[in-house]
Amino acid sequence: MIGKIVYLLLRSLGFGAGTWPGEVALRINPHILLSFASQFRKGIILVAGTNGKTTTSLMIKTILEAQGLRVVHNASGANLLNGIVSACIQEASWSGELHADYGVFEVDENSLPGVMTNLSSRVRSDGEAISHNHEIAEPVPNCHERLLRYARNDWKGSPRNDNKQKLIIVLLNLFRDQLDRYGEVDVIAEKWQKSLESLESQDRKTRKTNEVKIIASADDPLVAHLGLHAKTTFFGINDKTKFLPKMEHATDSIFCLNCGSRLKYEGIYFSHLGIWSCTKCGEKRPNPDISEGKSPLPGLYNRYNTLAALCVAKVLHVPADLSNFHPAFGRQEEIGNVKIFLSKNPTGFNQSLRTVLELGAKHLLLVLNDRIPDGRDVSWIWDVDFEMIPKNISVAVSGDRVYDLALRLKYAGINAIICQRLDYALETDKILYVLPTYSAMLEVRKILSGNKIL
């Protein structure tokens, strides 16, 4: 209820209510996610990965809603624990009831283990809430005890569903991204592996209450490796016409996770995604359970997002109806004559560039910020293959680190127009493809539509 008040208060004051209601609620009750989680009638779906979380989770939501199911979703992209709790608070009644079939949440790479711990602790047989999540602040003892009791009562007293509640974890991919903030790809993968292992051992003990399903990309060796040791539904692309002629520089996982030898690729789609195998130990790309499906959005990366969403539909036995899908904010969103392609790391940027060039873009605006959500380190722009931009395309640059970007383009043989002011850069009658980092994308939306997020 306090969360609800905070939410309404912030909303009425004109703030985006992405994380604060959840943050406040978590301070009061660190196990609040638990009391929400147990209320979803059918299950919870977590979507994690470096790129594609927002689009994939929106696709899953669209598929479920097309069946008349009620879904709670963190649509604003606030994907830490506090953002997920905020999304629940937003949908909850004053008494804290949710009345929803599914929770569909995109989860930050580093937060996934914490969120999983929060959710899985509820399936302990004694119903006692435990949490190892180090992200949570120490609770105030009295409040904590009281609310814990509330959580327990809620758990015992609400046999809302006879069916097993499903917990589906979708692992999309892992690429280098904001190394100053996230750390290294391998470290994240290691944390995921530990969480998946502990979840599975819990799952075995408590099979009656809860059913865990893992969905993973077969084409990303790192993510597939995590899925190989579990009952996993794999998705992947089988399309030789989309193989790259040459491997990109921005790859992170082209050595076998099992034995350390260099992987052999029959073909690469982008970064380190492709048809891979290890000639030494025999570990290889698993056969995808789903490899066909029409993507509502252009770009090879969206084919992966679509396949992941289709896997969820398959696992839940619902039709994969994406006819009502509209792009998420900043992800191929069109505002007037401006098309926004969020591009926040080397692989994402390469994919956005390739897609807009395929779409026939003639005017590009690239915007580079170095704020906290973007990562303070802008070194990554040197891993992007700007060299692919043909000479007859006009390229403008803007953002906090406009000179860094102009300099990178100079060394790619492109003479970029430097725009100190973003609003001027957006003033055009032509069709403009904008590739911004995260905070820059919010600024672009603010200028064009008056709103940063939704």
Added chain:
Amino acid sequence: MVINIAWLYPDLMSTYGDRGNVIVLQKRCEWSGIDATIVPITLESKVMSLMSCDLIFMGGAQDRQQKLVGEDFLKRKGPVVKEMVEKGIPALFVCAAYQFVGHYYKPYQGEKIPGAGIFDLYTEHPGDQAKRLIGNIVAEIISPLSSRVRSDGDAISYSEIASSKTPRNDNTIIGFENHGGRTYLGSKLQPFARVKHGFGNNGEDGFEGAVYKNSIGSYFHGPLLPKNPHIADWLIAKALEIKYRKVVTLQPLDDSLEWQAHNQMI
């Protein structure tokens, strides 16, 4: 003139945009009329192809990748690199590579990991509670490294050629650091620069990087060379000097954009 630039482990030790260093060396050679070839040296490469190079670059890595490189570098390529560095062939070692050319790296748990012993330095990780040293960094060059290799060697007249509005702050280097290990130099090893803003080698003694003969070790990402073109030119000029046994002056380039990006961070 022709130079070969060895890029050590491009698919294993190049995590933080370090490819930028190689792109900058190649392009600046091209713009100066020097025919530069990038020679990727991977695990599978023969030592011979490394020996034919005139300039060496090696970048940062993740732990797993560095382990994969370990044996090949220590037993095969490292000793060759050491010999080349001793001969005065210029090299740039960034972050993990900088740690790797020292005597050892001591993780917070487990045993010391030996290095190639090319630079008289060692690195220690102070424990998992210690903060990583992360952020933008500015430092003042204190090594004997002279940046004035272009034109008549006069930095001021050069900056006038480039752009009168863009001062050429070639006594500073700027970049971004992100490292857990703390590096300590041996008594005879010269530091590269004095930190003005940031942490540097260990966050204690105020120094950043090291210079040995014509080789540089540094924690600077950003990457280092694009926004510090004077360092790139110094490496190129040294490579030509060693190869052709004469002092080489490079033709001036328009570096106004480089210095704008550099000056923005000071």
